[in-house]
Amino acid sequence: MAITVATWNINSVRLRLDMVLRFLQEKRPDVLCLQETKAIDDAFPSKAFAEAGYRHRIIRGMKSYNGVAILSKLPLENVGGHVWCGKDDCRHVFATLPGGIELHNFYIPAGGDIPDPVENTKFAHKLAFLDETRDWLLRERRPDRPMILVGDLNIAPLEHDVWSHKQLLGVVSHTPIEVEKLTEIQAAGDWIDAVRHFVPADQKLYSWWSYRARDWAEADRGRRLDHIWVTPPLKSGLQRAEILREARGWTQPSDHVPVLVTLDGGIA
DNA sequence: ATGGTAGCCCCGCTA
Numbered sequence: 085m086a087i088t089v090a091t092w093n094i095n096s097v098r099l100r101l102d103m104v105l106r107f108l109q110e111k112r113p114d115v116l117c118l119q120e121t122k123a124i125d126d127a128f129p130s131k132a133f134a135e136a137g138y139r140h141r142i143i144r145g146m147k148s149y150n151g152v153a154i155l156s157k158l159p160l161e162n163v164g165g166h167v168w169c170g171k172d173d174c175r176h177v178f179a180t181l182p183g184g185i186e187l188h189n190f191y192i193p194a195g196g197d198i199p200d201p202v203e204n205t206k207f208a209h210k211l212a213f214l215d216e217t218r219d220w221l222l223r224e225r226r227p228d229r230p231m232i233l234v235g236d237l238n239i240a241p242l243e244h245d246v247w248s249h250k251q252l253l254g255v256v257s258h259t260p261i262e263v264e265k266l267t268e269i270q271a272a273g274d275w276i277d278a279v280r281h282f283v284p285a286d287q288k289l290y291s292w293w294s295y296r297a298r299d300w301a302e303a304d305r306g307r308r309l310d311h312i313w314v315t316p317p318l319k320s321g322l323q324r325a326e327i328l329r330e331a332r333g334w335t336q337p338s339d340h341v342p343v344l345v346t347l348d349g350g351i352a
Numbered sequence: 353a354t355g356g357t358a359g360c361c362c363c364g365c366t367a
Contacts, residue, residue: 095358095359095367096358096359096360099358099359099360120359120367122359122360147360147361148359148360148361148365148366149360149365149366149367150366194366194367196366196367197367206366238367294356294357294367295356295357295358295367296355296356296357296358297356297357298356336358338358339357339358339367
């Protein structure tokens with residue numbers, strides 16, 4: 085049986101609840117991973133999602149900032165979330181899907197504007213978060229285990245994951261040090277980029293467009309910050325990937341759009 | 353070429 089997993093930085097789940105419900109109705113993913121929910125757990129609109137068929141969930145939210153959630157039509161087991169860099173700032177949740185697939189949903193720190201860990205503590209935090217994630221994978225990874233890692237990783241690793249490789253080399257999200265650390269994470273877990281699996285590396289691909297552009301579609305200065313990765317046991321089951329660019333044009337949109345991957349999870 | 357917008361919830365912080 086095929087499973088569709090979606091990831092979306094929603095930038096306030098309460099403000100955009102109707103939009104998310106519409107998305108779920110249209111695309112019917114089995115599992116939706118959200119980032120930047122910006123709601124404490126008591127304020128999370130769990131009931132609306134349950135009524136839409138997403139009865140299983142793990143949510144980790146805080147006031148004003150960050151916040152992640154997994155909403156699922158399928159039962160979730162072994163749910164939880166890790167604390168990174170000693171901050172309980174709601175940037176990670178995990179769950180096990182039917183078939184024993186371990187799903188991890190990340191919201192990696194954006195890192196501020198200045199790409200220097202000495203001058204900018206937010207950038208230092210981002211780099212430390214990446215190192216911790218790598219070390220955790222080196223400790224915990226089991227090469228034969230089916231795993232999915234999704235989220236707003238706040239890094240566009242490839243040349244054509246940004247509108248101008250040259251002009252963004254000094255811009256946080258595409259600097260060589262961040263790309264190197266993300267590549268280390270990818271190697272540490274044997275991850276396969278499930279979206280680039282279907283889209284050649286020489287083709288431009290974005291999942292985020294700044295709010296600050298006068299006309300986001302016309303300028304099209306996007307970046308691919310949102311990712312879905314899988315471990316080798318799931319590679320042969322990959323069926324399709326989609327980045328829902330049109331969602332950036334919806335009324336009062338998030339600056340990120342949904343990313344979806346469908347795979348055969350080996351469930352009988 | 354530098355500033356532009358959005359969300360939170362208390363007016364600055366983060367993105």
